[in-house]
Amino acid sequence: MTALISVALAVLLGWLLVRLTGLTDELRPRWAARLCCLAMGAGAGVAVTSGILYGLLRAGLASRAGVLGTELAILAVLAVAQRRRLRAAATGQPDLARFRFNGVLLAGLIAALALLIATQVSMVRAAPHGNWDAFAIWNLRAKFLLAPGELWKNAASPLLERTHPEYPLLLSGFVARTWRLAGAVSPAAPLATGYLFAAAVVALLVALLSLSRGTAAGLLAALVFFASTSYLEQISWQYADIPLSFYFLATFGCLLLGVFHTGRQALVAYALAGFFAGFAALTKDEGSAFLVVSSAVLAGWLGRRLGARQAWSRLRWWFAGALPGLALLADFRLFLAPPVKLLGDQTLPQILEKLADPGRYLALGRALLTETIALGDGWSHPLVLLALLAAVLRVEWDERLRLPIGFAGATLGGMALVYIGVYLIAHYDLDWLLGTSLGRLYTQVWPPLLFAAFLVLGRPADPAPAERASRRGKKAR
Amino acid sequence: MLPARSSPWLLAALAAVIWLAFSAQLGLYEATVRFNKQNPDPYRISFQEPRFQDAAALLPLEEPVGYVSNLELNEVRGVAAFFGAQYALAPRILIPFPDDRAGRFVLGNFSPEVELADATSRLAREHNLKVVRAFDSGVVVFENSKRP
Numbered sequence: 173m174t175a176l177i178s179v180a181l182a183v184l185l186g187w188l189l190v191r192l193t194g195l196t197d198e199l200r201p202r203w204a205a206r207l208c209c210l211a212m213g214a215g216a217g218v219a220v221t222s223g224i225l226y227g228l229l230r231a232g233l234a235s236r237a238g239v240l241g242t243e244l245a246i247l248a249v250l251a252v253a254q255r256r257r258l259r260a261a262a263t264g265q266p267d268l269a270r271f272r273f274n275g276v277l278l279a280g281l282i283a284a285l286a287l288l289i290a291t292q293v294s295m296v297r298a299a300p301h302g303n304w305d306a307f308a309i310w311n312l313r314a315k316f317l318l319a320p321g322e323l324w325k326n327a328a329s330p331l332l333e334r335t336h337p338e339y340p341l342l343l344s345g346f347v348a349r350t351w352r353l354a355g356a357v358s359p360a361a362p363l364a365t366g367y368l369f370a371a372a373v374v375a376l377l378v379a380l381l382s383l384s385r386g387t388a389a390g391l392l393a394a395l396v397f398f399a400s401t402s403y404l405e406q407i408s409w410q411y412a413d414i415p416l417s418f419y420f421l422a423t424f425g426c427l428l429l430g431v432f433h434t435g436r437q438a439l440v441a442y443a444l445a446g447f448f449a450g451f452a453a454l455t456k457d458e459g460s461a462f463l464v465v466s467s468a469v470l471a472g473w474l475g476r477r478l479g480a481r482q483a484w485s486r487l488r489w490w491f492a493g494a495l496p497g498l499a500l501l502a503d504f505r506l507f508l509a510p511p512v513k514l515l516g517d518q519t520l521p522q523i524l525e526k527l528a529d530p531g532r533y534l535a536l537g538r539a540l541l542t543e544t545i546a547l548g549d550g551w552s553h554p555l556v557l558l559a560l561l562a563a564v565l566r567v568e569w570d571e572r573l574r575l576p577i578g579f580a581g582a583t584l585g586g587m588a589l590v591y592i593g594v595y596l597i598a599h600y601d602l603d604w605l606l607g608t609s610l611g612r613l614y615t616q617v618w619p620p621l622l623f624a625a626f627l628v629l630g631r632p633a634d635p636a637p638a639e640r641a642s643r644r645g646k647k648a649r
Numbered sequence: 650m651l652p653a654r655s656s657p658w659l660l661a662a663l664a665a666v667i668w669l670a671f672s673a674q675l676g677l678y679e680a681t682v683r684f685n686k687q688n689p690d691p692y693r694i695s696f697q698e699p700r701f702q703d704a705a706a707l708l709p710l711e712e713p714v715g716y717v718s719n720l721e722l723n724e725v726r727g728v729a730a731f732f733g734a735q736y737a738l739a740p741r742i743l744i745p746f747p748d749d750r751a752g753r754f755v756l757g758n759f760s761p762e763v764e765l766a767d768a769t770s771r772l773a774r775e776h777n778l779k780v781v782r783a784f785d786s787g788v789v790v791f792e793n794s795k796r797p
Contacts, residue, residue, distance in 0.1 A: 273663065280667030287674035291681045298685035301694040301736075308732040312739055319740035323710055331713055331742045331750060334728075335735075395666050399673040405681075552673035557666050564662040632659060 175360040178353035179368060181243060182346070183210075186217025188250035193440045194258035195429045199265055199383050204390065208379035212425065212444075214372040215418045218365070219451035220246070222345035223500050225352070229317065229324050230503070236352055258440060263432040266572065268386040269633035277391040284398040292367070295408035300359040302366070302410030309335055310343050310412055311362050317341070317348035318357070330510040338509045340501055342454040343412045362410045369415045370407040373397075373619050376418070380425045381626050383432075384573060388632040392561060393622055399554040400622075402547050403615050412456045413615040419452035420462060421619045424583075428576040428627075442486050443493035450497025457512070458587075458616060460501070463494060465586035469579060516599025523597045532602055536595050539606035543614055558625060565630035573627055580624040584617055697733040700786045704756060707781060707790045708741050712752030715793065716743040717772055719763045726760075734758045747776060753796040754781070757789030765789070 190196075190213040196205040224242055228234035233242075301307050312335055316327035327344065328337045343365070350361035374394055382390030398404070406414060423445045430441025449466050452459035470490060474483035505512075515523065526532060548554045591613055598605055690696070708714050716734065720727035722745055734756065735743045744751045755778055759768055769789050773780055778791035 273660065277663065277667065280671060284670050284674045287671070287678050291674070291678040294678070294681050294685050298689045299691065299694070301690075304692065304729075304732075307692070307694050307736040312732075312736050315736070315739035319710060323740055326740055326742055329742060331744060334732075392663070392666065395670040399670045401673055401677045404677060549673055549676050552669040552676065557669055560662050560665060564656070564659045632663065 174354040174356075175350050175358065176364055178350045179361070179364045181247070181353070182217035182221040182350075183214045183368070184217065185220060185243060185247050185250065186215065187213030188247065188254065189213065189216050189220065190444070192250065192253055192257045193444055194437055195426070195433065195441055195444065196383075197259055198263045199429075199432060200268070201382060201387060204379045204382035204387070207375050208383060208425070208429070211372040211375035211379060212422055212448075214368055215415075215422050215448065215451075218346045218368070218415070219342060219419075219447075219454070219497065221349055222342045223451075223454075223496060225317070225345050225349035226341060226500055226504070232322075234324075234352070236355065239349060239352055258437055264434065264572065265383070265432045266570070269631060271386065271388040271632045272634050273632070274387050274391060277388060277395065281391055281394055281398070284395065288398060288404060291404070292408055295405075296363060299408065300363065302359075302362060302408060303406075306362065306410035309339065310410060311347055313337075313339075313341065313344040314347035314351065314362070315357065317344060318351060325508060328504070328508040328510065338505075338512050339412075340454045340456065340459070341504060342451060343415055363408070366407055366410045366414060369418045370404075373414065373418050373421060376421055376425055377619055377623060380421075380428055380623060384428055384570075385626060385629075386631045386633070389626050389629070392632070393626045396554045396557045396561070397619065397622055399548050399552050399557050400618060401549055402543075402611060403618050406612070406615055411612065413612040416452055416455045416459055416462075416616045417619045419448045419455060419459065420616060421623055422448040423452065423462075423466060424576055424580040424620055424623060427579055428573070431572055431575060439486060439489045442489040446490035446493025447496065448493075449490075450494030450501075452497070453494075454497045454501050454504075456616075458591075458613070461590045462583070462587060463498070465590060466579070466583045467491075467494075469582045469586060473575070473578060473582070513599075514594070515597065518597070518599050526597050532596055535602055535606065536592065539610050543610045546611065547614060547618070554622075558622075561629060565632065567628050568630035569628065577624060577627050580620055580627075584620060584624065587617060692729045692733060694733055694736060697737040701734060701737040701788060703784055704782075704788045704790050705738055705741075708738065708754050708756065709752065710741055712754075713742040713744045713750055714738070715746030715748065715751035715755035715791075716758065717746045717755060717776075717791075718758045718760075719768055720758075720760055730758055730760070751793065751796075753793055755791040755793055757783075757791060759787040759789070761787060763787070 187210055190209050196209040199205040221243060224246070225234060225239060228238050228242060302311065313327045317324050319326060326332070327341065330337060347362045347365055350365070351357050354361060374397060377397060378390040378394045381393050426441050426445035426448065430438045433441065449463045453463040467490070471483065471487055474486055544555070595602065595606065716731060718727060718730055720730045722728055722731055731743065731745070738756070743756065746755050757769060757772060759765055765783060765787060769780055769783055772778060773791060777794055779794055781790040781792050783789045
């Protein structure tokens with residue numbers, strides 16, 4: 173119970189932080205705006221409190237009282253600062269078409285959610301400590317962070333060579349911080365963290381799409397998401413891939429929210445997007461690739477459309493937002509973690525030989541196909557559902573959403589190229605590497621891919637009054 | 650013709666999406682319950698913390714602890730046993746033994762099919778170790794007499 177209260181404290185802190193930006197102010201529907209703020213707050217709260225623990229560990233002040241006192245002090249500052257939070261005067265949000273069957277979609281979603289909860293209960297009862305990487309990497313390192321004195325640094329000891337001591341510490345740091353506040357090491361903290369991120373992903377997907385494409389689009393995206401069984405299976409595993417998928421989605425989501433605002437808030441949207449991208453880098457190595465790719469895409473996009481001067485006026489907010497996550501990562505990488513050997517001890521000719529080997533491309537292609545099929549099951553595969561919706565809804569381009577759609581599409585495309593490149597030149601056995609990691613890479617990018625797909629799909633909408641009259645006329649004849 | 654976005658085709662597609670999303674969940678639920686009945690806690694991590702609790706009291710936090718087992722570290726069962734022990738004993742660092750980086754103590758982690766007394770005395774002889782304490786659960790704490 174104390175673990176849950178500690179998690180709630182982090183969510184509250186993050187919610188207050190996101191609320192300060194006023195990015196969800198004045199957006200409709202109000203429930204979606206509030207849900208968006210809460211979901212983003214959950215991820216922001218985890219990032220901030222994990223960062224606080226790391227800072228306190230570095231300063232030798234990470235006792236229970238030290239952690240609690242610091243968090244409460246920041247909470248108080250954020251609460252007081254709410255009086256001066258940014259407020260949106262007006263938004264450029266489009267009028268969203270009504271759809272009378274939203275209640276039916278919601279009922280379907282609730283039914284699927286009830287089953288999902290039953291599935292997760294079964295998973296947690298069977299394996300409360302999660303899957304392999306949870307006890308071999310993420311939660312194991314959280315235990316090291318709780319060690320007395322300077323022994324917490326053993327979390328990055330090169331002696332833990334089978335445990336990837338070079339992996340960044342956001343997830344392990346948050347679990348350790350929650351254990352410290354709860355006063356006990358129990359599976360409740362990592363489990364709560366995993367479910368918090370999964371819930372935040374669904375909530376953010378529904379909220380962002382409801383705000384930009386209407387409630388029906390948000391609910392449909394959640395239904396397709398609920399058909400993505402390989403993603404859902406991983407929630408109870410307690411890995412870092414679901415948190416990473418959240419930070420990817422939140423980065424794109426902030427730029428979407430920025431589209432609806434002008435002036436200072438439009439710039440703050442870049443800062444919050446950069447903040448999430450920065451903490452993605454602190455979550456997993458793939459997050460560092462995401463930060464680099466997304467920064468390059470954004471710089472290229474803004475530079476081409478606005479010119480260097482205007483582009484920099486926005487980009488500097490993005491980089492300022494990314495700074496906290498980057499600073500923590502730099503400290504960890506420079507002063508604690510053993511060096512990363514991405515390419516192993518391979519020479520350039522060996523790497524070139526791998527790049528020229530058609531067998532590696534074939535193996536990668538086969539694995540991609542296998543993992544794509546494994547995303548779901550038979551007729552209820554999420555891609556079947558997406559194809560079905562695309563057939564009836566078709567594409568409906570909204571010029572106002574050009575930036576978030578282009579940014580998300582180009583960044584995800586860039587990430588795909590990075591992943592493919594790493595697989596092609598990796599020093600590990602390729603079949604083993606693909607078999608143990610490709611499914612999790614899908615997990616990282618699947619929610620943002622769904623988000624991007626629903627931004628371009630047509631929206632279910634009630635017929636306009638003139639259309640209804642025409643329909644009645646046809647019936648009468 | 651009515652636009653596709655409000656046509657009966659759309660409603661049929663939405664009904665199909667709801668049903669298929671629900672059936673995906675149903676399939677996942679059935680598969681999960683079946684799997685969990687057959688393989689509860691497949692790596693038996695829940696059992697490791699109580700199993701190593703008494704040994705933990707004998708092992709220092711400050712220096713790496715050697716690790717020996719009858720289960721090979723190049724097999725899944727052996728690696729799972731190693732990480733189970735490592736997770737239970739963290740923040741102590743376990744290092745597969747023999748290794749010069751290991752400190753004064755060595756942990757033995759033996760599966761039930763092993764005759765514990767035989768395995769313990771054989772290992773002690775082979776590596777010049779002294780048995781500090783053998784626990785009923787297949788856990789043994791050795792002292793490396795080569796270390797000060």
